[in-house]
Amino acid sequence: xxxxxxxxxxxxxxxxxxxxxxxxxxxxxxxxxxxxxxxxxxxxxxxxxxxxxxxxxxxxxxxxxxxxxxxxxxxxxxxxxxxxxxxxxxxxxxxxxxxxxxxxxxxxxxxxxxxxxxxxxxxxxxxxxxxxxxxxxxxxxxxxxxxxxxxxxx
Amino acid sequence: xxxxxxxxxxxxxxxxxxxxxxxxxxxxxxxxxxxxxxxxxxxxxxxxxxxxxxxxxxxxxxxxxxxxxxxxxxxxxxxxxxxxxxxxxxxxxxxxxxxxxxxxxxxxxxxxxxxxxxxxxxxxxxxxxxxxxxxxxxxxxxxxxxxxxxxxxxxxxxxxxxxxxxxxxxxxxxxxxxxxxxxxxxxxxxxxxxxxxxxxxxxxxxxxxxxxxxxxxxxxxxxxxxxxxxxxxxxxxxxxxxxxxxxxxxxxxxxxxxxxxxxxxxxxxxxxxxxxxxx
Numbered sequence: 159x160x161x162x163x164x165x166x167x168x169x170x171x172x173x174x175x176x177x178x179x180x181x182x183x184x185x186x187x188x189x190x191x192x193x194x195x196x197x198x199x200x201x202x203x204x205x206x207x208x209x210x211x212x213x214x215x216x217x218x219x220x221x222x223x224x225x226x227x228x229x230x231x232x233x234x235x236x237x238x239x240x241x242x243x244x245x246x247x248x249x250x251x252x253x254x255x256x257x258x259x260x261x262x263x264x265x266x267x268x269x270x271x272x273x274x275x276x277x278x279x280x281x282x283x284x285x286x287x288x289x290x291x292x293x294x295x296x297x298x299x300x301x302x303x304x305x306x307x308x309x310x311x312x
Numbered sequence: 313x314x315x316x317x318x319x320x321x322x323x324x325x326x327x328x329x330x331x332x333x334x335x336x337x338x339x340x341x342x343x344x345x346x347x348x349x350x351x352x353x354x355x356x357x358x359x360x361x362x363x364x365x366x367x368x369x370x371x372x373x374x375x376x377x378x379x380x381x382x383x384x385x386x387x388x389x390x391x392x393x394x395x396x397x398x399x400x401x402x403x404x405x406x407x408x409x410x411x412x413x414x415x416x417x418x419x420x421x422x423x424x425x426x427x428x429x430x431x432x433x434x435x436x437x438x439x440x441x442x443x444x445x446x447x448x449x450x451x452x453x454x455x456x457x458x459x460x461x462x463x464x465x466x467x468x469x470x471x472x473x474x475x476x477x478x479x480x481x482x483x484x485x486x487x488x489x490x491x492x493x494x495x496x497x498x499x500x501x502x503x504x505x506x507x508x509x510x511x512x513x514x515x516x517x518x519x520x521x522x523x524x525x526x527x528x529x530x531x532x533x534x535x536x537x538x539x540x541x542x543x544x545x546x547x548x549x550x551x552x553x554x555x556x557x558x559x560x561x562x563x564x565x566x567x568x569x570x571x572x573x574x575x576x577x578x579x580x581x582x583x584x585x586x587x588x589x590x591x
Contacts, residue, residue: 194497219494227494231501234509257497301502302490306527307433307462 162187165263169210170236171287179280186269192216192256198239205248206268208240214260219253231299232257238291243267321557324363324408325349329401330383336467338390339434340399341375344407345383356441357416357548357576360384361556363408364397371553371571372398373438374412384409387437387469413556414575417442418546422518426455428510428540430531432503432523433462436469438548438575439522443473447481457510458485461503461527465492484511503527507534514539520576522548529586532579542580549574549582565591 163184166172172180190209192198198209198216209216215234219227230252233239239262242250248267274281327344334340344362345351354374363369370392376385390399401407419442427446431439439458446453458477462468468487477483486506488499499506504527519535521528528547535545551563551570558572566585568574585591 215499217494217496217500229492229494229496229500232488232499234499236509255494298502298505301504301530304502304526305463306490306502306524306530307435307467 162189162263165189165212166210169212169263171210171238171291175283175287179283182273182277182280183265183270183284186266186273187263188266190262190264192260192262194256194258194260196256198254198256198262199250200253201250203250205240205242205250206266207264208238208243208267209254209262209264211235211237211239212261212263214262215257216260216262217255217257219255221253227253231302238288240267241288241292241295243271244288321410322555324361324369324410327383327407327409329403329405329407330378332401332403335387335469338399339387339469341385341387342398342401342407343378343383343385344409346409347406351377351381351383352412354384354412354441355416356419356445357438358412358414359438359556359575360386360409360411361413361553362386362388362394362398363410364394364401365406365408367397368394369408369410369554370394370398371413371556373548373575375437375440376444377441387434389434410556413571415573415577417520417548417576418518419445422520423452424454425516425518426512427453427457428507428512428517428519428535429456429458430503430507430519430521430523430535431458431460432527432531433467434469435521435523435527435548436460437522439520440470440473442520443477443483447477447483450481454516455511455513456481456483457512458483459503459506459510460485460487461506461523462487462489463491464489465496465498486510502530504530504534507531507538510538512538514541517544519545520548521545525550532586542583543578545579546576547579547582548576 163180217229218231326347330345331343359371359373361369362372372386375387388398390396474485478485549570553571554560554562556571558569563570
């Protein structure tokens, strides 16, 4: 197993994935480092990659027209950055930017989507891992919609 | 010198406002010195009944003592008539005080293990003396984590203290906000989402949680998901109180009175009531 494969397996998302599938993903993946402040992607751009965070922190931002960027979520080690690569029209909804120096594994989504078309087992295995991660993210976002911290006199 | 506790439990002792720190527009921290008596001892997590003469009385958690241990420190947000009056006092004003009351944080039980403090908004206030206790007795505890959620970077309560706790006491302090501008380098997201990544051993951890009930509900779910047993999760509950000694029933919560059976309560003892809307 080469080092990229080992790093993929070290990510919680793929920890229990079989060796052959790890090899298939590794064929579409490479290491990428982002300095603090560097963008991973911008809203509207083609969602043809996604990122597994190994170290550091990524902020997701939205821009109000004419206004400053609003930082609405940060994601750290062990998390996945990017969902838009999974669903047409494969365009980013938001900006993603490194809050601090961040080490990722970048996966070529076009390469992986092509593999899904011919290898449904790989597609199923990965969907079974992505879906819980994204549902968890959805729940976290809903919780964030409450005004969780207001109201007490203490 | 007598202590303030020697007085009739329903009779407030006069305290004077020694100093006022305006934390935010609607939040103040008051240091209160007793007049002619010694301040009673307190356990982190307990509360006092603060009485603004002519307005009324409210239960406010003790968030510490001043440096010479002469007075109580209370942080108050304006949410009603009494807290509004408390937030409007001037130095030297008289305030009536009864207390301390209630059960505090399980700091002895937590010794020799990890601690996770989880606070939301003003919920950091009742945890502050517990964190200060840990800081004074740091060697008795293993890994200590503070996860603190607030609305935005402008509403970080006790920001200087959090920095000091990180620096002096090897406390892993993570502040998360609901939203921020792009210049914020910290975490953004709800505080329960931080629990999965926090460094603690669920087999030997005590969690102490304080914040609005909805925040505590999601936090408890995340702590249970992380493997923490319900009996090692402790919550500080909040209800309107009147007598503060379990007589009047104002703060009744199922078969408990928050004033005397709480405010700090073990989650396993209230789990079956925690999601009941009517109580």
